[in-house]
Amino acid sequence: MLKFTxxxxxxxxMSREEFVHYHRQHHAPLFMSIPESQKYVKKYVVSHPTEIDGxxxxxxxxxxxxxFSSMxxxxxxxSSENxxxxxxxxxxxxxxxxxxxSLVCDEKIVVDVMTS
Incomplete structure (x- = not known):
């Protein structure tokens, strides 16, 4: 499995709030709406940094x-038309x-208590 970051x-x-809303509510659903997402994408995550004191x-x-499973x-x-x-x-x-x-990573999960 290859992870593209x-x-x-x-x-x-755009303000930060407008950007986050657009990314989550418009672009991510658009990305997932094309058939190629269902066929080739194994996992799709959008993250937005949070400002924390310190x-x-x-x-x-x-x-x-x-x-993705492969290059x-x-x-x-x-390269798909959609x-x-x-x-x-x-x-x-x-x-x-x-x-x-852009980064391409070979991710190795060491621990994941969220799925166990």
Whole structure:
């Protein structure tokens, strides 16, 4: 399983609250609405940093983790017409495409008491 992590900054026009709402209520459902999401995406997580006293201010407005079984599935998903025509055009509505940081990880869960 490959985990693709995307660190993103919101557009200057959006407040933090507007950004979180748009990401969770509009973009995530749009992302999951295409058939390729059901076929290739194994897990999709959107996270938004919380400011807590004693911790540094977040450097990014969101973290998106998308899990695929293989690079082939990743490439097939992101090259699909549905992604290119429906999902990708929406991304620039709420985050800065030219500032995205991407990581590819081979995740190893050491402990997960949430699922046991």
């Amino acid at each position: 995307f660190l993103i900054h919101r557009t200057n026009e 911790f540094p201010a977040p450097q990014y407005d969101a973290i998106t983790d998308i899990y 082939e599935d990743f490439n097939t998903f992101f 992604y290119k025509l429906k999902v990708h055009p929406d991304e620039s509505n709420f985050f800065k495409l030219n500032e995205v940081i």
